[in-house]
Amino acid sequence: MQRAIHLAADTIGLASPNPQVGCVLTRAGELIAEGAHLYDQRDHAEIAALKQAAQRGIDVIGATAYVTLEPCSHYGRTGPCADALIAARIARCVVATQDPNPLVSGQGIAKLRGAGIEVTVGVLQQEARTLNDAFAHFIQHRRPFVTLKAALSVDGKLAPPPNSRTATEPHWITGSAARAEVQRIRHASDAILTGIGTVLADNPTLTDRSHPPRRCPLLRVVLDAQLRTPLTSNLVESADRDLLILHSPDAPEDRIRALALAGAELHPISIDPTTHHLDLTAVLNFLGERQILSLLLEAGSQLNGAFLSQNLVDKAIVFYGESELGDAAVPFAQGLASPFLFQQSLLHTTHTMIGPDAMITGYLHSPWPTASKTDTR
Numbered sequence: 001m002q003r004a005i006h007l008a009a010d011t012i013g014l015a016s017p018n019p020q021v022g023c024v025l026t027r028a029g030e031l032i033a034e035g036a037h038l039y040d041q042r043d044h045a046e047i048a049a050l051k052q053a054a055q056r057g058i059d060v061i062g063a064t065a066y067v068t069l070e071p072c073s074h075y076g077r078t079g080p081c082a083d084a085l086i087a088a089r090i091a092r093c094v095v096a097t098q099d100p101n102p103l104v105s106g107q108g109i110a111k112l113r114g115a116g117i118e119v120t121v122g123v124l125q126q127e128a129r130t131l132n133d134a135f136a137h138f139i140q141h142r143r144p145f146v147t148l149k150a151a152l153s154v155d156g157k158l159a160p161p162p163n164s165r166t167a168t169e170p171h172w173i174t175g176s177a178a179r180a181e182v183q184r185i186r187h188a189s190d191a192i193l194t195g196i197g198t199v200l201a202d203n204p205t206l207t208d209r210s211h212p213p214r215r216c217p218l219l220r221v222v223l224d225a226q227l228r229t230p231l232t233s234n235l236v237e238s239a240d241r242d243l244l245i246l247h248s249p250d251a252p253e254d255r256i257r258a259l260a261l262a263g264a265e266l267h268p269i270s271i272d273p274t275t276h277h278l279d280l281t282a283v284l285n286f287l288g289e290r291q292i293l294s295l296l297l298e299a300g301s302q303l304n305g306a307f308l309s310q311n312l313v314d315k316a317i318v319f320y321g322e323s324e325l326g327d328a329a330v331p332f333a334q335g336l337a338s339p340f341l342f343q344q345s346l347l348h349t350t351h352t353m354i355g356p357d358a359m360i361t362g363y364l365h366s367p368w369p370t371a372s373k374t375d376t377r
Helices: 002-009 045-055 081-087 107-114 125-131 133-141 176-187 196-202 253-261 280-289 301-309 339-343
Strands: 022-027 030-036 064-067 092-095 118-121 145-152 157-159 191-195 219-223 243-247 265-268 294-297 315-320 347-354 357-363
Touching: 002 022, 002 030, 002 045, 002 064, 002 125, 022 045, 030 045, 045 064, 045 081, 081 107, 107 118, 125 133, 133 145, 145 157, 145 176, 145 301, 176 315, 176 347, 176 357, 191 196, 191 301, 196 219, 196 301, 219 280, 253 265, 294 301, 315 339
Parallel strands: 064 092, 092 118, 145 294, 145 315, 191 219, 191 294, 219 243, 243 265
Antiparallel strands: 022 030, 022 064, 315 357, 347 357
């Protein structure tokens, strides 16, 4: 199963909007074939492994299949993988976790057992689930799994006081190792979102500068109600069918035309009557319609606070540098007294050192169905 999870992990950036799945076929403890799902190649991991075995002239009758996600039992872009495993006459199937879709969860397992195949469920379940948090959330709610990423000073501040920094120049709080880790986090995301305040203050590029390939470019999303994004900004100048600016319905028409001519895609979003800002739920619903499964929030204090206050953040990744910025510095999230209190509300937290910086990861909402249970029969 560890090998199957490794195969699934290698498909980061290449499987979405489908899940990341790996499959290993063994006989008498020896690996005989393996496969992973790549969206563009259509074949699910089980089919890829069966095809590899056939190409090698290996008979899989009586083999054991190790799969990181329950074999599907329904028709989608391809036929049911459970049927293919039954037809191949395997003897046993080891499944890391059930399908998170409540409409089909358990049906593939039931089909295999009904055909006389021994099934074990729950082996390395958490490792397999972590790979597919975004898929599990999306398949239930049809909107992106939102991860808030922030780099903070040791005293919990997001940036130096505005009057102490150079306009449009980023102030690095963390070191190079942490910034490289952020690129890996971006690579695992379908889209990244920020607000006009960050655009004007930092002039970011927000690209995926990691080395592994990805199927689609990282979609860069800016919330900019009145379209103040400069045509000379790094975002606009680097736009290549990967920049989406969401604006209010009454945004200036001349700005819409200018930004569109510069290569940005624009779309109106309704105004939330309570906050008088762009409706964040409408933003997430729109991105869900575009099959954005994972959304990385890299924003300023106001937008961080808005997402948190509306309970729209699912996971948080917070880096802490060694510097101290003082009471006058920019807070982590508007309306939040302290990021340290926020951390106490996180579930399943992990603490990791990335070079000299600390990285704390935790969940605000579990993306997996609470009814899904481990079955180790």
